[in-house]
Amino acid sequence: MRKRLRIDITRSAIAAAVIFFVLTSGFMLHRFYSFYHSYSSFDQGIFNQVFWNGIHGRFFQSSLSSYLSSAVLHDGNLPTVFYHRLGQHFTPALFLWLPIYALSPSSPTLLVLQAALMTAAGLVLYALARVYLSPQLSTMITVSFYAANVVIGPTLANFHDSCQLPLYMFGLLLALEKRWWWLFAGLAVLLLGVREDSGILLFSVGFYLVLSRRYPRIGLILCTLSFGYMLVLTNLVMPLFSDDISRRFMIEQFGGYIEGSEASTLDVIWALLSNPWLLIKEIFTPFGRTIQYLL
Template identity: 65%
Template sequence: MRFKFSQVSLSKLAITAALAFFCVALILGLHRHYTFYSSYDQGIFNQVFWNNLHGRFFESSLSSQLSTNVVHQGEVPRVDYHRLGQHFTPALLLWLPLYALFPTPATLTVLQVTFVTVAGLVLYVLAREYLEPPLAGMITVSFYCANAVIGPTLSNFHDISQIPLLVFGLLLAMEKRCWWLFWVLAVLLLAVREDAGIGLFGVGVYLILSRRYPRIGLVVCSLSFGYIILLTNLVMPLFSEDISQRFMMERFGQYASGDEASTLEIIWGMVSNPGRVLVELVTPFGRTLNYLLGQWLPLAFVPAISPASWMIAGFPLLKLFLGKGESVLAINIRYAMTVVPGLFYGAILWWSKHQDLYKRSLFRYFWIFCITLTLIFSYTSSASALNRAFYFMLPDSFDPWVHISLPQQWNHVQAMRPLVAQIPPDASVSATTYIIPHLSSRREIIRLPDLRLRNDQQEVINVDYMIADLWRLKQYQVAFDQERGLLKSLVSLIDQVTAKQEYGIIGFEDGVILLQKGVDSNSEAMGKWLVFRKQLVNRLS
């Protein structure tokens, strides 16, 4: 049964929730970026957009630094490396005109928050196809409060942030029987990235098993599966070997017999070894269960008993559960967002048959408690997530104590900005992770401690500038081994290049060092560096 209530009075809840989410997420996201807490992926996507704007489509020296040629074969990063070999993301071109108006990394943060905010409003309209306004509004509030939504939204820009909007739009088009829009959105969803078809495949399975539109479901399943196989086995290898030599092995190498594998070989490895698949599916049991509970929590665990949720979200979940690595079961990073649309649509369908339950005040209070709890988890998990949007409120480590206060970070940023501004916009540069986004609107940029790259003339060069935020590493190294190791290697690198007079120190403020190739060191900057270096050596020894 479908309800046809007026949306005028009720849309206030959805609009209020959307405005609150947009304002809070945008403030936190922009604050995170401008205080130098956005990191490598933000730089990658900004460089991709910047290169697209200049006609060098999907090229990125930062992506090249992560490619199998560099990581496994020891090659030098190159500026003409096509990122489409790592992730096939033509849908990003849709937003290029907006980026052209405001060509900065902060624009990507605004885009991401906007995608997710609009997705929540489309979800509300979708829910109103079945539910009374208060219940539809509550589902919308649940969406904006979900850990799997908040965490990825406050992180670096990522292509997956487009998926909830496109899937909710596609499902709404299906409900309205607007098939031309359905197919347009299906194609756009496939264009988001190479694995977005897994979610679309789940929609097709739902259309078949629910018997609503089985023929369309068969076409959707065939289209999505065929697209994934064709893209990952024939198209993406034209750009690089990353899909078979790096990404498949890093995520699904346990199903392969060699050092590389195609998607077809991984699928066959799963089919031919069901015992391993079963083990991977349920282990580690505690983390797998916690992940599911975290995804269900904002909806008061309704998706756990909704068949439609399992049909649609089951395939993105299967991809995560069968993979390996810490990130696959982390609910506050981008991969978790692929599961969200199916869970929420399934919850809508379940509530369409149980709306009387919502009239019970005890259940409403329980649902509000669940939403409050997921907000708390979103806050407390931010320190361990990639976003660190609440770094100024929540310590990164309690033992040993690591906490950067807001005045402390802003003072540090004020000291850092003049050094960043000294680097010409067309110069090649190597920087530490959290400076990279602010310098990524250029052709030649890599991450320290690497100094070499291959330019457009196919010459291997040393970068013109090095800039490193050693102060930040100094704060975090007491609790994190990765920062400690990087700090040691950078001190050694600076000693090496200055001793050989390959680079000179031309600026040093508040633990941030700037070096330029082929110049003599500034005596004042060198003096500051030596004092800081002595303090570091005492701490690192």
């Protein structure tokens, strides 16, 4: 029997969501209108420019992103106004929020949108917890989500495309538990569209489904889809816009594993597999700071 798409939420969980949204959006708007910068203020400018260009038909163009391109940083060229950011980060899921931005095309709209997405993620987490837990425990989990440093910190920073991930991920898991397969498929596609590396999250879900033997066929499909998507995207699609993925991002993030000034994702994967002990060392060192981060 198909389960109904209905979710009952306690007043306490709703109250926690309202408090979280009011506080986070209020603090972000206060910081913005007070001209107080944060560590990611440049990213705020990039996304505001991408959205502004998007509602005017210049999709994913950003002169600020051009300033960070390998053509400027490595070759000494001047930034261009028509640079397509898709060569740095492939983020088609942002299309979904263009109509909201068009209602009030400004940076504060993105800040409120980020607070709203994170708030909605907490409510979906509550619904996910209710599949197996009591309303009281589910409410406590929701409150702990809103109170977590790893949630508050990024939310209070400036807008970033990763703010979509918790909502899509929790929704994907909820759809899995409820067997809402149409919603599951849609959220899987949206998850892949957030960033070029968000396929790792979808791959982890597929790996769990295979390992737990709950839905091994679906898990195998997810693993194949996500891994193949990331490989095709980073090796064939993104290089059509720029060579930043191979000349900048792979070198900046994985330069310790590879030689030379350019590398593809396939080169990085092979380097990681060829140096497993170095990978383990990088994961667990420095040990004290690693434990502190996990706590």
